[in-house]
Structures are given as structure tokens and as C-alpha cells.
Amino acid sequence: MPRLACPEEAHATLHVVQRARERRACFSCTGDCAAYLEALRECATRAECAIHAYALMGNHVHLLLTAARAAGPARLMPAIAAGYAHYLAAAYGHEGSVWEETYDASPVHARRHLLACMRYIEENPVRAGLAARPGEYPWSSYRANALGEDDALLTPHPHYCSLGRSPDERRAAYAELFARAGEGITPVSRRRSGSLSPRARSRS
Numbered sequence: 001m002p003r004l005a006c007p008e009e010a011h012a013t014l015h016v017v018q019r020a021r022e023r024r025a026c027f028s029c030t031g032d033c034a035a036y037l038e039a040l041r042e043c044a045t046r047a048e049c050a051i052h053a054y055a056l057m058g059n060h061v062h063l064l065l066t067a068a069r070a071a072g073p074a075r076l077m078p079a080i081a082a083g084y085a086h087y088l089a090a091a092y093g094h095e096g097s098v099w100e101e102t103y104d105a106s107p108v109h110a111r112r113h114l115l116a117c118m119r120y121i122e123e124n125p126v127r128a129g130l131a132a133r134p135g136e137y138p139w140s141s142y143r144a145n146a147l148g149e150d151d152a153l154l155t156p157h158p159h160y161c162s163l164g165r166s167p168d169e170r171r172a173a174y175a176e177l178f179a180r181a182g183e184g185i186t187p188v189s190r191r192r193s194g195s196l197s198p199r200a201r202s203r204s
Helices: 030-047 072-092 111-127 142-147 167-179
Strands: 013-019 049-056 060-067 104-107
Touching: 013 072, 013 111, 030 049, 030 060, 030 072, 049 072, 049 111, 060 072, 060 111, 111 142, 111 167, 142 167
Parallel strands: none
Antiparallel strands: 013 060, 013 104, 049 060
């Protein structure tokens, strides 16, 4: 699974978007979402990629990650595709990958940029009409980053940690970023309780 042109240096933080072929739905139920996240957790560990934020949408996935070694996403993304394909084959008899051959990867450097990117990712379900508020959507990292829910998949980024001295301070400061009215987000590249609608927009 080749990437679009982007340097994948060691310790570089990237916003990665993995899209389904022909914008088809890639998740149809809670089991699909759970299986993808489990594959992501296992593959991220093997590829030495720390996941800071994510959102599973109807036909694509957003990830914010930092790789310990160069070309980390180049190892991670094909592994996720293969792991999820194995699940689909066992669960539904589906053959082949549901994902496009390429994935988007955009570097994220500055603290302001990184926090805006996290917010952009976790607000995707709201923009897509999948939830009224980020905290109501169970298939993103918002509940962990802002509300303190346990999520073994996530590793806090240093810029996120700089929001406060304690976990409570960091979560409160992070949640405040979402509460500030009128502060726009510039894109840098969408329920665990229910299925994802194929209507989920693919533009974000």
C-alpha cells in the first residue's frame, strides 16, 4: 500500500487518511469497528507507531500517529489492511482489501497545528452528521482525550501533555478547545453503540 508523496521520517508525526475503494462503506456494524481497532492496536505495536487520535468513518479512517522508525506508516497501513481483510474473510467470506492502494499522509509539526489536527479528526463525526457532539460518538479518540475513558490504543503526544500538569488538567484544557465558539479548523489532509451509516461523508 504505497503512500502519497510525504516524508516518513523517524519520530515525525503524521495525519494519515485511509480510504475505502470507490468510497464504499468499510464498516457495517459495531463488530467491524471493534475488529479494525484491534487490528490497528496490534499492528501499531509491531510497526512501532504511537497513535494519538483516530476516527472511524463510514468509508475512511483518520489517524494521527508518530512512528519510532522511518517509514513507519508504510509498514503500518498495509498491515492494518491485511488484518482487517482477514477479519472480513472470516466474518463474511469477503475476499480482497476494502481499502484504496494509496493512503494520504500529511506532516504535523507545530503544537497549535497538532492540537487543531486532533480536533479536526475528532469532530469529523459531528460534521458528517453521525453525532450531535464529539462525546456521543464512540468510534473516535475523543472520549479518551477529553473525557478520560480508558483506551489502550492511544499514546498521548507531548504537545497534548503540555496542556496541563495532571491528566485532569490536560483533559479539561483539551475539551475547552472544542467548546470555544467561532474557532475554525483548517483540514490538514466519521457509533461503538451502533453501526456506521454508508452515508458518512468522504470529503473530510
